[in-house]
Amino acid sequence: MTLPPLTLYLAAPRGFCAGVDRAIKIVELALQKWGAPVYVRHEIVHNKFVVDDLRAKGAVFVEELDECPDDRPVIFSAHGVPKSVPAAAQARAMIAVDATCPLVTKVHNEAARHSADGLQMVMIGHEGHPETVGTMGQLPEGEVVLVETEADVAGLVVRDPSKLAYITQTTLSVDDTAGIVAALQARFPAIVGPHKEDICYATTNRQAAVKAIAPKIDALLVIGAPNSSNSKRLVEVGRAAGCAYAQLVQRAVDIDWRALEGIGAVGITAGASAPEVLVNEVIDAFRARYDTTVELVETAQETVEFKVPRVLRESV
Ligand code: 0O3
Ligand code: SF4
Secondary structure, three states: OOOOEEEEEEEEOOOOOHHHHHHHHHHHHHHHHHOOOEEEEOOOOOOHHHHHHHHHOOEEEEOOHHHOOOOOOEEEOOOOOOOHHHHHHHHOOOOEEEOOOHHHHHHHHHHHHHHHOOOEEEEEOOOOOHHHHHHHOOOOOOOEEEEOOHHHHHOOOOOOOOOEEEEEOOOOOHHHHHHHHHHHHHHOOOOEOOOOOOOOHHHHHHHHHHHHHHHHOOEEEEEOOOOOHHHHHHHHHHHHOOOOEEEEEOOHHHOOHHHHOOOOEEEEEEOOOOOHHHHHHHHHHHHHHOEEEEEEEEOOOOOOOOOOOHHHHOOO
């Protein structure tokens, strides 16, 4: 039986970013240093495959610090935590290791600096997302107001329109955020912005790669979890770039093959928390059904690396 021909356009960069790589390494090194169990507050990154793998090695995932015992190490997830969380761990004399991505911490510091200058913060982000909760939780209640959409800007109530700064979640859509920032600047001309984008290099590069493959493809598959904000944004970017069929899949088993019938070119990318092993699993599933040609579309090269905290560097 001859298989139908199909070209897979593989976006690059895709998959793990430097912050995710570091966060996973932190859990693995903590298990080596202190043995199991090591507690992790919230999914270290939003990927079931990663979480299941670390759980099998002895990590225990919880949502809140009060689910952890005092006498075992706890790790805070890559998305960041409100200030109250490390404070509570310290009060209980726990060993706590912060796996917050340094690029999220940079936003936390920006918020603190602007607040010290007397500015109220406007956070552009998604309500309830752990990164937004963590960033807003760097300052006392009321010091940070949230906007999710351009429409939210019109209804925003602030203390003093002349004393405002904005910050963003790191994983937002670059294009949607530009619209929200423009609306903020139109309504509050004095608003202060970040020196450089709060949307990180990894988010920006993954979205640019999707835009580059969109004209070549009939369908886009984004490998990532349903709770992964950056992965969901890649689906939206694909649709906005003209790809009518763009779907999030956790792994090969989630692919709707019927929806792909008659299609000759499929784009593949992966969110910042999705491991490459799942990309390979998806490619293999295509190879089993199609005479598959894989073409890499590389729009940037990434060399960013982050060191793990000193306490874990000493152990290796
Ligand atoms: O923030 P998001 O839901 O995209 O988180 P993921 O999927 O775990 O990806 C890593 C990104 C991150 C830790 C915050 O920037
Ligand atoms: Fe850090 Fe960006 Fe990765 Fe988030 S997506 S963990 S901010 S590098």
